[in-house]
Amino acid sequence: MTERLTGRKVAILVTDGFEQVEFTQPLDAIREAGAEVDVIAPKPGTVQGMNHVDPGDDFEVDHAVADVAADLYDALVLPGGVVNADHLRMDDASVTFARGFFEQHKPVAVICHGSWILIEADVVRGRRMTSYPSxxxxxxxxxxxxxxxxxxxxxxxxxxxxxxxxxxxIDKAIEEISEGEHAGQVA
Incomplete structure (x- = not known):
């Protein structure tokens, strides 16, 4: 599995308040599978994770979302966290960035509350999905x-x-990223 994603470039979109384990475990696994991963956020600098309700670690942001586009990446990962997801869905550049992956038929992996941004991007209609029960x-x-x-x-x-x-x-995200484009993925 170590080289399964060699040559792929994956974006992880977060802002302060993301559920840290939903960020770090996919990040580590996707990198271990050979992909290059960029941390994207509304602002440059650092973002802070959360361990449920307790403050977590700070992580370096590679690019501000306004400075990148979906066409630079092969896939998108959206961790959860209530604060993270709520703030991202209110950020126009983040919503546009997420929508771009659907417009370009690229894999998207979302967990927990991360689906809020996809609702805002109007890309979930007709899709079978799961999420945090709330x-x-x-x-x-x-x-x-x-x-x-x-x-x-x-x-x-x-x-x-x-x-x-x-x-x-993580297993399914890596599988979908390794397969590449999806003809049925539409905005």
């Missing part, structure tokens, strides 16, 4: 077919519920 109504109201499963894959869109699902989430 987003069930939000996703259904946005037109998604919400299910309570460990991991769901729908034409390149990988979704999971919470940190307990990380092993399955």
């Amino acid at each position: 987003l069930r109504t939000d996703l259904r109201n946005a037109g998604a077919d919400w299910v309570d499963e460990e991991v769901v894959v729908d034409q390149g869109l990988v979704s999971s519920r919470n940190p307990d699902d990380l092993p399955a989430f």
